[in-house]
Amino acid sequence: MIRRLFALALVIFAPAFGAHADEPLSDSAILGAPPGFTIESLRLRFTHYDQEGRGYQSQADRPQVSQPGSEAVTVEQPQLEVVANQGKFTHRLWVPVDIVTAASPDALDAISSASRTNEAASLDLTSTYHLSHESDLFLRGGFHLEEPFRSWNLGVGGSRSFADDNTVISASLNQVFDWLDRFNIFGTRLGRDYRSSTNANLGVTQLLSPTTVAHLEYGVTVQLGQLSNTWNAVPLATGNLAEERLPSLRHRHAFVGRLAQALPWHGAIHGFYRFYVDNWGILAHSFEVALYQRFSSFGYVRLNYRVHHQTAPYFWTPSAAANAQYRSADSDLADFTAQTLGALVAVDLRFVRRVQSMHLDFGYERYFRTNDLRVNIYTCALGFVF
Amino acid sequence: MKRLLVVIFLVASGCAIVPQNRRGQLADPIMSLEQDSLEAHKRAKFYSTREGAAGGDGEPAGGGCGCQ
Numbered sequence: 043m044i045r046r047l048f049a050l051a052l053v054i055f056a057p058a059f060g061a062h063a064d065e066p067l068s069d070s071a072i073l074g075a076p077p078g079f080t081i082e083s084l085r086l087r088f089t090h091y092d093q094e095g096r097g098y099q100s101q102a103d104r105p106q107v108s109q110p111g112s113e114a115v116t117v118e119q120p121q122l123e124v125v126a127n128q129g130k131f132t133h134r135l136w137v138p139v140d141i142v143t144a145a146s147p148d149a150l151d152a153i154s155s156a157s158r159t160n161e162a163a164s165l166d167l168t169s170t171y172h173l174s175h176e177s178d179l180f181l182r183g184g185f186h187l188e189e190p191f192r193s194w195n196l197g198v199g200g201s202r203s204f205a206d207d208n209t210v211i212s213a214s215l216n217q218v219f220d221w222l223d224r225f226n227i228f229g230t231r232l233g234r235d236y237r238s239s240t241n242a243n244l245g246v247t248q249l250l251s252p253t254t255v256a257h258l259e260y261g262v263t264v265q266l267g268q269l270s271n272t273w274n275a276v277p278l279a280t281g282n283l284a285e286e287r288l289p290s291l292r293h294r295h296a297f298v299g300r301l302a303q304a305l306p307w308h309g310a311i312h313g314f315y316r317f318y319v320d321n322w323g324i325l326a327h328s329f330e331v332a333l334y335q336r337f338s339s340f341g342y343v344r345l346n347y348r349v350h351h352q353t354a355p356y357f358w359t360p361s362a363a364a365n366a367q368y369r370s371a372d373s374d375l376a377d378f379t380a381q382t383l384g385a386l387v388a389v390d391l392r393f394v395r396r397v398q399s400m401h402l403d404f405g406y407e408r409y410f411r412t413n414d415l416r417v418n419i420y421t422c423a424l425g426f427v428f
Numbered sequence: 429m430k431r432l433l434v435v436i437f438l439v440a441s442g443c444a445i446v447p448q449n450r451r452g453q454l455a456d457p458i459m460s461l462e463q464d465s466l467e468a469h470k471r472a473k474f475y476s477t478r479e480g481a482a483g484g485d486g487e488p489a490g491g492g493c494g495c496q
Contacts, residue, residue, distance in 0.1 A: 087466040091474070119473070121466045138469060208445050247461065252450040257461050263483060294483065300461050304453040312461070318481045326481030334458040342458050352481040375480035390457070415478070421470060 082125045082132070085401070085425035091117040095415035097373030098360050099274040099286065101227065107277050108361070113373065113415060116143045134168040162188035166195075176203045180214075190223035199243075208249045216241040225273045227285050235268035253304035263294040276371045279361045286370045288357075294320040308336040318352070324375070326352035330382075341389040346407075348382040373413050380411035384419075394426075401425035 093115045100111030118141040126133045140162040166184035173179060179200040186193035199214030220237040245259035267290060274286040301313045314330040332346040354377040357368035386405035394400045407419040446454075453459060462468070475482040 085464075085466055087464075087470065089470050119470065121469065123466055134465075136465070136469075138473075140473075205445055206448065249446045249451075249454065251444070252446050253453050255454060255459065255461060296483075302459050302461055304456070304459055310456070310458045320481075324481050326479075328481075336456075336458065344458075350475075350479060350481075352479060355480070372480070374478050380479065409474075409478075417474075417478075419474070421467070423464070423466065425464075 079126060079128045081428055082127050083123075083425060083427045084125075085123045085423065087121045087421065087423040089117075089119040089121075089419060089421040091115070091119070091417055091419055093117075093415065093417040095373075097413075097415070098277060098371035099271070099373060101275050101283070107281055107283055110360075110373070110414070111275075117141065130172045132170045132172070134170075136166045136168075137164065138166075139163045160189050162186065162191075168197075176207075177201070182216075190225070191220065192222070193218060193220045195219075210247040212243075212245045212247075214241075214243045216243075220267075222268065222272075224268065227273050227275045227283060229273065232272075235272070237265065237267040237269060239263055239265045255302050257298075257300040259296075259298040261296045261298070263292075265292040265294070266290060270370075271372075274370070274372055276362050276369050277360055278364050280364055282364075284362070284364065284369075286372065287366070287368050288370060289322065289368055292320055292322060294318070310334040314348075322355035322357075324352055324355050326350065340391060341387070344384075344386040344388070344405075346382070346384045346386075348380075350380045350382075351378075353377050373415065376413050378411045378413040380409065380415075382407055382409045384408070386421075396428075398427045401427075 093113060095113045096110035097113045098110045100113055102112040102114075104111035119139065121136070121138040123137075124135045126135075142160040142162070164184055164186040166182065168180055168182035170178050170180040177200065180198070182195070182197040184195045186195070195216060195218040197214060197216035199212065201210055201212035203210045216239075218239040218241075220239075222235055222237065224232045224235040226232055241261065241263040243259060243261040245257060247255065247257045249255050269290065269292055270286045270288045272285065275283045276286050278284050295318070297317045299315045302310055303312075304310050310333075312330075312332040312334070314328070314332075316326075316328040318324070318326040318328075328348065328350040330346065330348040332344055334342050334344050336342045355370065355375055357366070358370050358372075358375055358377075359366075360371050362369035362371070384405060384407035386403055388401065388403035391400045391402070392398070401423065402425075403421075403423045405419075405421045407421075409415075409417040409419065463471070472482075
């Protein structure tokens with residue numbers, strides 16, 4: 043009896059099952075429904091800067107008008123980054139914070155020590171849409187908040203790969219609008235001012251061999267508005283201090299080349315060169331080399347060295363004329379050579395429960411330059427890939 | 429400009445297609461030309477606030493001297 047009922051059921055429902063089986067299976071039928079929103083990674087980095095030196099723009103601890111002031115500063119810089127996937131989108135939320143303790147970067151501290159701490163924070167969100175395996179488009183927006191300063195930025199860009207990912211071409215366009223308080227060198231607030239920066243970049247990355255990859259990039263930035271730290275001081279030939287005066291237009295061009303070469307002993311060497319020129323008369327060359335060496339499958343050591351030389355703009359002087367149209371004594375704009383030496387140890391642990399890998403690194407860098415500035419940089423990072 | 433074209437030509441002429449199954453060494457993170465994004469920001473911020481010639485590529489520069 044049971045066998046007859048089972049045979050009857052087969053006759054009735056078999057066509058339905060058969061029709062269903064003929065339909066092609068979708069991805070979701072095989073893999074299950076795609077997750078709506080997943081956290082891909084979470085990273086934290088903390089950096090401490092300890093700077094000493096002297097610059098003509100600073101009024102802190104200045105023995106005489108004709109002599110430079112202190113540029114001593116300490117900076118604590120925590121950063122947080124969260125990357126999440128949502129279907130064809132990847133979102134990156136990034137929150138960097140700067141806590142600056144010094145006399146020179148704050149307008150009030152130009153004449154007193156009333157406020158020796160300056161905090162700055164940003165919020166930046168980048169959403170990338172994966173059009174196809176070859177093409178990505180991204181949109182980014184951000185906001186920066188600082189004591190005498192507000193800034194908004196917006197960017198758009200994309201990349202496309204060719205020849206089975208051997209060549210990747212990328213382009214981006216960014217716009218930044220800064221709104222800042224204007225102070226004179228005595229710390230008096232004179233009102234509001236603005237600055238606009240428009241930036242465009244074009245880059246190409248090329249695999250040259252199974253062990254070599256290269257990247258070339260050109261970037262141009264056009265800046266308009268108040269381009270000075272308005273409380274920067276300039277010594278005059280008359281023996282007084284006066285405010286800095288910078289042109290309100292600046293065109294900046296940068297050409298960058300990078301190369302990475304794998305080494306046969308589980309290492310790699312990276313080379314970097316950058317050429318910079320602008321319409322203020324600054325011309326600069328930067329070279330950097332970094333040597334990576336793996337000490338195991340999960341860890342490596344990096345040693346890096348950088349040298350940078352720049353010329354000063356045509357209006358830079360430590361003793362300006364009182365009627366000069368443009369003048370600056372900012373040590374960051376001077377003619378100098380800077381060097382950076384650094385080392386970093388990193389490990390990627392893959393046996394941590396509930397995460398694909400956990401990243402840890404510790405690094406130290408020493409920056410020093412020919413016009414009296416020295417910085418010790420300590421950094422560490424903790425990251426999780428889920 | 430001519431020098432730039434020569435460099436691009438030399439790089440392009442040296443390009444041979446590297447098949448996917450020969451990219452094992454290129455996949456190692458130590459071969460990545462892009463730094464960890466937080467470290468890249470650390471470096472960009474550091475140099476753009478101390479070198480008037482920083483900025484102009486990748487990220488828009490900050491202040492006039494890059495001091496903001």
